[in-house]
Amino acid sequence: METTYEVKVYKILTYKGPRKTTYTVRWVVTGKRWREPFDTVALAEGFRSELIRATGKGEAFVIDTGHPVSHRSKSTAMSWYKFAVEYVDARWAQLGGNSRLTTSGARTT
Structure with missing residues (x-):
């Protein structure tokens, strides 16, 4: 499990489609772009704040998953x-x- 501290979190991208609106959180871990779509802006802001909180605490991010070390990935659930x-x-x-x-x-x- 290779980790890094080189993380940049961007603002939430809003996509207004013909049927529904989606909100996408975008961030970069050592040059690799990651995206996570959400149905509501509250869910997107919550996830984005988790990423920002992890960078503020000085947590390392896993390069393969793009998530902080403390964040449980779907595979370990x-x-x-x-x-x-x-x-x-x-x-x-x-x-x-x-x-x-x-x-x-x-x-x-």
Whole structure:
């Protein structure tokens, strides 16, 4: 995991399309451009402020993902399979026969 402190965060780009408006946060990590689109300006401002806060605290950014080291990437998050297994384990004792059948059938799809 290679990191750097060379980060520049730009202002939010607003795109008004024919159906909806999107707000894109743009930033550069060691010359590589990154973009993250959001449906609302509040979500975009929140994400942008996280990036600015990380640069202000002096955090390193991961070159491969473009995110700060403290930011959990999508790949390190809980997998769908693990979530489904934990959910069924937690609920199994409280469910009746038909509910168990429905729950297991819904998780297999």
